[in-house]
Amino acid sequence: MKRLLVAAVALTALAGCSEPQPADAGADAAAAEVGMAEAAAPARAVSLPELFDCLRTSGGALVAAHRGGPAAGYPENALETLKHGFNQGVRVFEIDVATSRDGVLFLHHDDKFGRTARGDGYVSDTEWADIAHLSLRDNDGKTTDFHPPKLSEVLVWAKLSGAIVELDRKRTTGFRSILEEVKAAGAEANVVMVTYSDEEAAEVARLDPQMMMTATARGGRDIATLEGLGVDRTRVVAWTGTDEPDPPAFERLVKEGVEPAFGTLGRKGERLDDQYWEDGDGSEYQRLIDDGVVLISTDEPYRVAEWLDADDAGWAACAVR
Template sequence: MLRIALSIAALATLAACGDISQKANPDAADDPALSASAPALPLPDYFDCVRQNKGVLIAGHRGGPAPGYPENTLETLQYGFSQGIRVFEIDVAESRDGVLLLMHDNRLNRTTTGDGYVADTDWATLSGLRMIDNDGQRTDFQPPKLTDVLLWAKQSGAILELDRKPTTSFRNIASAVRAAGAGDNVLMISYSDAEAAEIAAADPALMLTASARGSRDIGRLEALGVDRTRLVAWTGTNSPDYAAWARNLKEGVEPAFGTLGRRGERLDDLYWADGDGSEYRELVDNGLVLLATDEPYRVAAALTSDDLARQTCGR
């Protein structure tokens, strides 16, 4: 797997911000694979490049947790990046005192050493907690601020799918993205046309995912203020809709699909039941551009189209 480099200027920026990448990966600065690279394409152009070259982007759900690496931590994102993953779906919540952080659940007890509700807890308390991985093991990792994660993405070239939790707003998230200068590293997630319109109103320059299965849906979103050049068409998690993907591709809009979900019911489990994961290749062959999965590392190992996307389009 190729690894994207931090430039000298990026390292200086990170040093000024507390050396974020070093915290996630202390050996990164000494790794010759992390030498300077060409500037990344603007995000809409990058997605166009991946689509036009029949590549695929693999998105790690909740940041791509792995043994010893809990969901929604900066260290987990850095680990996934080192394994060749370039897109990370993460969850954004807000503390009682207005700090945006990564956290999926309303309560703290499942994924941290704390208890109570995120919205009732101030950042001073949250920052002192330790994260628990999917095997129930305590780690030394802490809940990260969204700002730190945005700065890491900006300097590494990673792409973040931001899933807004009820404790915060699209406007607050968009403001944080602008402040970090990370607009070319962010996809906002919407779950309805109304949310897509909210995102477009908060910042029309941001890319977003919204439900769309062809020209009629795309036109409806455009009428709500969504720029089609900044749209990725979400098509669900139940079953692949190849006809809808073809319609979206005809409109120049990248189709997205998820094999993630409840353990035992998700397509990830079904596709790996025979051990070969050939179904993922079929998805790519039918034009899928963005795949959200709970098994990003296995899928990345089974496919070559993600390597093609990085080799041809960068990041």
């Protein structure tokens, strides 16, 4: 039976995947802000493409926490929420990147404040000095002591902890700006860019040919189209949607040497997460893995990670070869 590698991304596996980077004052400052002064991880590790390849060939998978994995008392897109999820065994976090009026990249999903942050007005019209002090709300509307984090802070945390962050660009933000911050933090080995079209995938590839990304694909023809646009298939995790699992597509992608991703997230009451848990067990998630899915994006990361079995042998094989 194929197992989920809940612990398949640790510090030794990721922080040294790229060549050592020069010291960066901005990254050092961000590390201080996050309260993390640990030394850099050992350089011996596998790259993200190698990790995903190993998961695909060994029957492993990863759970990705949608919007960072919000829970009671932990708002979406908060650094404290990512740390909480990491402590619960989640290693991949899909988060949203917005830009303030004065050009500061930070985590936020909506165009306006109000739902998840106690404030009003449009993100693009608001200076970072005002955003930084906003209090975040959890999904129940409870105000917390947490505030929107800068992307730079999150990247430093990811690099030091070994977490993987999937960066979902919001309309206020450009890929170039995000990738510049990733490079400045030396966090390339911890980042997967989210793209929604072939054109976006091609843009990411032009800006950084080595950047890992999710791109929409269901088989060889889609992969060939991406390659024709300059996208390296070894840097692609193939996004297959959130509607219904497509085992034939998963099989086609695996034959192409590309890892399938599928989302069980969505509108509450309609999403597959809710359907899968109606009977109290997560057998459907295991079925996804058995059918070849390597990355499961979910609004229930804690339940999924707890229900599925961790495979220490698979982790050892994939992360520290």
